[in-house]
Amino acid sequence: MISQLPELRNRYGTGHGRPVPSIEAPELAHLCVDTTFVWIRWAVGRLGHLLTSQPAGLARELNGPGIFRRGQLAARLRAMDLPGLDEADQHLLGVAVARRAMGITSKTFTVAEDGVEGCANDRGLDTWPAAYRSGLVEGLFLDRAGFVDVDMWAIRNAARVVAPHPAAADVLRGLAGLISQATWSARFAADQSGRDQIAREMPGLAGALPDAETQAAWVAIAGQPQRAARLLRAQPPRSTHGVARSSRLTIRALSGGGWLRRAVSASHASRQGRPHPVVRTGTNRATTCPAARCWRSW
Numbered sequence: 001m002i003s004q005l006p007e008l009r010n011r012y013g014t015g016h017g018r019p020v021p022s023i024e025a026p027e028l029a030h031l032c033v034d035t036t037f038v039w040i041r042w043a044v045g046r047l048g049h050l051l052t053s054q055p056a057g058l059a060r061e062l063n064g065p066g067i068f069r070r071g072q073l074a075a076r077l078r079a080m081d082l083p084g085l086d087e088a089d090q091h092l093l094g095v096a097v098a099r100r101a102m103g104i105t106s107k108t109f110t111v112a113e114d115g116v117e118g119c120a121n122d123r124g125l126d127t128w129p130a131a132y133r134s135g136l137v138e139g140l141f142l143d144r145a146g147f148v149d150v151d152m153w154a155i156r157n158a159a160r161v162v163a164p165h166p167a168a169a170d171v172l173r174g175l176a177g178l179i180s181q182a183t184w185s186a187r188f189a190a191d192q193s194g195r196d197q198i199a200r201e202m203p204g205l206a207g208a209l210p211d212a213e214t215q216a217a218w219v220a221i222a223g224q225p226q227r228a229a230r231l232l233r234a235q236p237p238r239s240t241h242g243v244a245r246s247s248r249l250t251i252r253a254l255s256g257g258g259w260l261r262r263a264v265s266a267s268h269a270s271r272q273g274r275p276h277p278v279v280r281t282g283t284n285r286a287t288t289c290p291a292a293r294c295w296r297s298w
Helices: 002-012 026-052 055-063 072-079 087-102 109-120 130-141 152-162 168-180 186-190 192-201 203-208 212-222 224-234 240-254 266-271 290-297
Strands: none
Touching (some): 087 130, 109 130, 130 152, 152 168, 152 192, 186 192, 192 203, 203 212
């Protein structure tokens, strides 16, 4: 009936040279009005279900302050048929779920259980497809601003999440490339004991991965923070002034404070009898500052 309303309006309604409706059966007009209201109530009632089934909408909720109760995320993913989505949408949801699970100041445990640990405990790709898994791994290592922010919970789950992926080695090599261009988050930079624990335990988790190529890619990621830390320790400042300056620069570089400013002051550089090293932003970051080289190596 709804599909016939435009034709009824064109035939009997106003317009088309008719100043007043020409319908001869008033009960038909009432039926058309009632039918329209029924359709509107049905459409409005379906609107919520339609919005919750959109991957982009769920990703926005995960990136926002919305509340997720236990089991709610799992039900949403089933309702939108996660395995049937495009790979881009699967990856988008994986990244959003992992970053919401990690949180800004603390984890969102319900999302962590439903969206991360549920996937880590299931090696099948029918429920948790490959593109979703690769998105989870990325989100467990990199926060919303693109800074490296990872802990042992994330490391342990990332190894189990990526293991069933048909191209796990490629996923890890791609992740290594993203990490190499990122700085440390403030939380990760301040947690030296956590970084030390990751350095000790992450290589041992390679045994859960399917083949030697994937294991090598995993171990290569595990070695990056140690190399960065060794580089900082290898070149201590030469004066008390330099210690304070270098400490401030290191905190700024490793806390994800945005682009790096001048590495040391011009006066300090001149007192040391060496060129003034300046850190440039952009693709080619040429500098002699140890903290900046640490930033580049992660």
